[in-house]
Amino acid sequence: MSTVRIAGDQSMHFADRLLAACKKKGNAVCCGIDPRWDILPLEIRQRHPELTLEAMAAAFEEFGMRVLDIVAPLVPIVKPQSAFFESCGPAGMLAQQRVLAKARTLGLITILDNKRGDIASTAEAYADAALAGTQFEGRRHPVWNADALTVNPYLGRDAVEPFLASARRCEGGVFVLVRTSNKGAGQFQDLRCNDKPLYQHVAEAVGAWSAENVGACGFGDVGAVVGATHPAELALVRKWIPNVIFLVPGYGAQGGSASDIAAAFRSDGIGAIVNSSRGITACFKPDEPKWEEAIERATRATIADLQR
Amino acid sequence: MSTVRIAGDQSMHFADRLLAACKKKGNAVCCGIDPRWDILPLEIRQRHPELTLEAMAAAFEEFGMRVLDIVAPLVPIVKPQSAFFESCGPAGMLAQQRVLAKARTLGLITILDNKRGDIASTAEAYADAALAGTQFEGRRHPVWNADALTVNPYLGRDAVEPFLASARRCEGGVFVLVRTSNKGAGQFQDLRCNDKPLYQHVAEAVGAWSAENVGACGFGDVGAVVGATHPAELALVRKWIPNVIFLVPGYGAQGGSASDIAAAFRSDGIGAIVNSSRGITACFKPDEPKWEEAIERATRATIADLQR
Numbered sequence A, B: 001m002s003t004v005r006i007a008g009d010q011s012m013h014f015a016d017r018l019l020a021a022c023k024k025k026g027n028a029v030c031c032g033i034d035p036r037w038d039i040l041p042l043e044i045r046q047r048h049p050e051l052t053l054e055a056m057a058a059a060f061e062e063f064g065m066r067v068l069d070i071v072a073p074l075v076p077i078v079k080p081q082s083a084f085f086e087s088c089g090p091a092g093m094l095a096q097q098r099v100l101a102k103a104r105t106l107g108l109i110t111i112l113d114n115k116r117g118d119i120a121s122t123a124e125a126y127a128d129a130a131l132a133g134t135q136f137e138g139r140r141h142p143v144w145n146a147d148a149l150t151v152n153p154y155l156g157r158d159a160v161e162p163f164l165a166s167a168r169r170c171e172g173g174v175f176v177l178v179r180t181s182n183k184g185a186g187q188f189q190d191l192r193c194n195d196k197p198l199y200q201h202v203a204e205a206v207g208a209w210s211a212e213n214v215g216a217c218g219f220g221d222v223g224a225v226v227g228a229t230h231p232a233e234l235a236l237v238r239k240w241i242p243n244v245i246f247l248v249p250g251y252g253a254q255g256g257s258a259s260d261i262a263a264a265f266r267s268d269g270i271g272a273i274v275n276s277s278r279g280i281t282a283c284f285k286p287d288e289p290k291w292e293e294a295i296e297r298a299t300r301a302t303i304a305d306l307q308r
Helices: A014-025 A042-047 A053-071 A082-086 A090-105 A120-130 A157-169 A183-189 A198-211 A231-240 A258-264 A291-307 B014-025 B042-047 B053-071 B082-086 B090-105 B120-130 B157-169 B183-189 B198-211 B231-240 B258-264 B291-307
Strands: A029-033 A077-080 A109-116 A134-136 A139-141 A148-151 A173-179 A222-226 A246-248 A272-276 B029-033 B077-080 B109-116 B134-136 B139-141 B148-151 B173-179 B222-226 B246-248 B272-276
Touching (some): A014 A077, A014 A109, A042 A053, A053 A082, A053 A090, A077 A090, A090 A109, A109 A120, A109 A173, A120 B082, A157 A173, A183 A198, A183 B157, A231 A258, A258 A272, B014 B077, B029 B291, B082 B090, B082 B109, B109 B173, B120 B157, B148 B157, B157 B173, B173 B183, B173 B231, B198 B222, B231 B246, B246 B258, B258 B272
Parallel strands (some): B029 B272, B222 B246, B246 B272
């Protein structure tokens, strides 16, 4: 299945589109779509009782689609987590593609969270699959067709380059891991290299890459992933790279609070998007019949919490 | 499609299985399966003329299967590059699954080169998809069903942990990126952190993780990816972590020679596997009718070059 981009999408710089979507919805919440079998409503699980990967994929797709219908009027951005779709094999990847396609038709900005990273033509293959489309015999074929993806910086600039090139071909975006939200993130990211931590070197590189293609809003098309679970580091990174949009995971279930996240935003109140996955999509017990209402309430509560 | 592991496979430690396979074939060559449309024989392209992602996936699968038939009697290991299969979308992922399944039935050790890295349950989803199988409702379902995968270390030990756990559940292996083969690899990997380069910190961590589960051969189940394009660094890493198996990319098309690679092996001549992708699978012009013979010759030449 291939889908086409919504007309007009590609005429605007990614950062301008992202901030316009946040302004329109009145918040900067990104709803993570992280389907796991154990969090699915029993109602959905029972409709897919075959205990095959294909059945799991169908259940993930159904859940993802229904979550999209609930959150689309409320939040500007969704972030499907590719690992869970991949866990169902090829059928799961088809579900991922369909969820992304529906998100786009609902007018949501889509970030495919797949943390890719490789070199040369291999990186190009990942990048074009996520963003500009796979090119062969002179035509581009949309694959995941997301607005942005997440990228791991360990391999260095020349490995990130194909992701930037693909994004720039379709007014897409790239979010580079800087300081991740896990407890052990510091093992390498905090190592002091020439008197500053590794994640500062990465942040400064992201700042430079982002400055290559800046939108009317003043932000570039390369963002930084900085976890809400490290508020002090969040404030530092914001200071180092003021014109980079942050994607902030770690709010809610992982322990980051709204006050922890405040430092991600610039003093003018913009420049970050805050992801919540489990706090929204796993906010109910599987046997809760009114789980859709629970998701809507949790989404509204997340928005309100982050606006305080 | 699900496939089962070959009986007996799981009773042996990954490093023992890998070295036994090398011994049996008399070489340590890993054939990279990196299908790209432009390198495919015209014969195969012409059988899939639809110019859709599904047709490209079918062509990749056919090419991969025929390459496997040629190289299986000669080399011990194959390494499908996931990015190229992903570039065809869900149909490509099905092709990847089938190529991996066929490689296993041919008795080859399979390394899925997908450079995954994420945190907690997300990392577990990637790991189980590649290795032990996705668990739900009390059963494991094989997904990619590879013997090993490649992993990016930027997120730190707790993010690598789910990959180690999944590998140890099925006597699989994990190859962690230490010093990659691209020109710009040093941007972060060479940064001096507390008087040693970042890649040394990563190498030493890999050594510690590997030492947690050592086979009868003395090598652990966690390997290191170290590029042939940096011979000096290759020698250093070998010195730092003598009991870790190296997966060495960068031979041939990327510029690494057999003498560059010599340092990857221990003085007893074992401990490394050398990948060749383009040098084997892109060794012919697309209009070459006897491309299968060319691949066989290139494989034999690679083996001979590395044995000198």
